[in-house]
Amino acid sequence: MQDEKILDLFWQRKESAIDETERKYRTYLHCIAFSILGDLSDCQETVNDTLLKAWNSIPPHRPAVLSTYLGKIVRQTAIDRYRSQHRQKRNGGEYALSLSELQECISDGDKTAEEADAKLLGESISRFLKAQKKEARTVFVQRYYFSDPIRAIAQRHGISEAKATSLLHRTRLALREHLQKEGFLL
Secondary structure (H helix, E strand, O other), X not given: OOHHHHHHHHHOOOOHHHHHHHHHHXXXXXXXXXXXXXXXXXXXXXXXXXXXXXHHHOOOOOOOOHHHHHHHHHHHHHHHHHHXXXXXXXXXXXXXHHHHHHHHHOOOOOHHHHHHOHHHHHHHHHHXXXXXXXXXXXXXHHHHOOOOOHHHHHHHHOOOHHHHHHHHHHHHHHHHHHHHHOOOOO
């Protein structure tokens, strides 16, 4: 079923909207959740929570791209679940590993100031990524937005893990330089 028809079902408050959304996007949502959580039962709960959040937010929202809207919801829901489960202990997982890789690009400044600048920082990172070659941009997004494992990224792009790692390293260095020029890092 096309997204417009699914959105119409949401707006008509028909429960079949959930069924159609689940049928079309379950695998996509599950992949995002699994790359962050690494646990099948947590992924299932996260996908179910995502469908409920979509039901509760459509209407009043009518997303232009349903897959992107759902992707944002599942990603944030999975991150929230991950943080909740790992408050006391910090252990592995692709999400934690990808965050540690980005640590060199993150300022250690005032949290309040960082939150106030979050929108500007997001816009700056978007500009940076748009200026990158397609392969570097997609590899970066797959790693740091979707938290995909390097092995999966390398396979998807037909490159070695070493090349993927090197590409990510060079892109992080370029991002750090870009953020310094834009005044986000010292």
